[in-house]
Amino acid sequence: MLKKFQEALDKRKEVGILRMLKPKLNGIDFYSNDYLGLAGNEELQAQLLLKVQENPTLLSGSSGSRLISGNSNIVDETEKYIAEQHQYPAALLFSSGYNANLALFSTLPDRHDTIIVDEQIHRSVQDACRMSHAKKLKFRHNDPEDLESILKKQTGPCYVAIESLYSMDGDLAPLQEIAALAKKYNAALIVDEAHAFGVFGYGLIEKYDLHHDVFAAVITYGKALGAHGAAILCDETVKSYLVNFASPFIYTTAAQDFLWMAIQTGYEFLKQKPELSEKLNQNISIFRNQNIDTPSSELSPIQAVLIPDNQKLKNLQKTLSDHDFLTYAVYSPTVKTGTERLRICLHSFNTEEDIVELTRIIKEFI
Template structure:
């Protein structure tokens, strides 16, 4: 075994000994409480039908894009879809990326230059962190949702300043204080970038997101809207000015140097937005969230306050979180443990996702099983 293989084996062994070795699994469970398919679009027969009908109207599409969009992989339907999505979100323009990860690393790494400053909430997604690392900017973090610490970092910032937050945080399910952060950005002439991955379809009129729910569209420098959660598709779009769109086309490496998404993927995204426009699902999903929280009320189960589809049960150590997840899975409930390093050590938890397709009876069953678990 050469040194590289020895290194690989050693790192894997370390994780196995700590009980945090990741493995892939395709084992189906009865009741989904773990996926990001909040509105059930990924399993939607209606979405398949609309997408197939839309695809028949496009006569010149190929199975694959055949190249990057700057070569021969662009299509007028993709550009029309980008503008339609931008209009839906009250933005001037938008640019589709192949994934939320690609969107975040492309946006952040290309924008922030040497001498600029990035200030990020400590709980932002790994893709935003990686985008910041790829830049040459000065980088700071502030304690989660701590406006005082954010302002302290703003006071010492130099160059163009970019603030990175999520509207709904993916592990805790809580809101960012976007209105207050936006005011600080105006005061210090900073640029606010908001990842709306877990807000699309859940908050705002027609599920347009938290930024629009708060009426802050014109105050946000850029929004990242991801299609792989509530829309049940794949990809993401960066929303902002026409200048920003043109800049990303020229400088975002994760856009420039990758094969474009195929047209059948774009039609699914387009069709999912048609469904959002046709039906406002926010009240329906709100009912599921209220039901879960009401059933959990007055219990000793340790949680993080959240009014989103993402709910947590804290265990604060690897073994207890894994055992709790295994117990629920043995009952046919697909609940997963989130372990370090995805969350900080000592912040291990069950991450519970609520969906429109979860019946009230299934949610009641979940809470009843949670009540049977041990908590310290």
């Protein structure tokens, strides 16, 4: 067994794609998902600290799953608050976006159903589909015509799964077109808003007023909100069904009440600080004005720079690191061979000077 595992690791090391855990680095952040800087916002931290001082039991362990001893008034109140904010009948909280997607797609579709996913859907959805007994099909990335050609051929219940903002290419889904197709063919549309929440207000579902056309949505809080956890937005019936049948929910110990309190506090903080998203949008524009070739949306905080040469990509990342710029190089198999890229994440706290210098160095390599 160990020999087999070591051979697989050695093979990855040989081609330069061995993943390793490293200490958190000091430098200029162009690689984290902390788009609005809330993970280190001192004002938000002070608000959270005050709440803990007023109620230290927030830090206590939940002691069990929510169906046993882990439920509380705070998590119930937070779910009601989230549902109201997003104009959905109900919300169900999870400890991570991965678990939320695992619960949705391993539980709702059964062996008589079909799940049609965008070919670039997040790995959590891919893994969940393997746990489901449903048939899974893929449609070409952000291609409504290809999706419709697949929907036309289906005879049973269908689910359509997309992200509103994709994390590898940094491009936006044609959400309105896909929602219209799902409605036309009576398919249940599920949208992962992980990277859109906070960047585009409460996400693109809200932006386009599609609450009644999206069967369920996943909102995660470890990115723009600077916290942790996730919520599924859905109908009360779907929430009850997940509580009864979703293994990732039933068999997971609930998080501390501090997490749920931090999420609700984060929502309130976002309302108080609209200037954070405004500054992020300004920085995205500054980056785009440097004329770097990218497949990413001009509105996205994620800007991908394709460099299908592993050695060149490694050299670029090292040069940037030598200048204190923290970036993330993405190799296959995370992305398709030939589409390796430098993934740049922009934030409200990045300076114009740093963005310009970052792009100057990148231009020397492409």
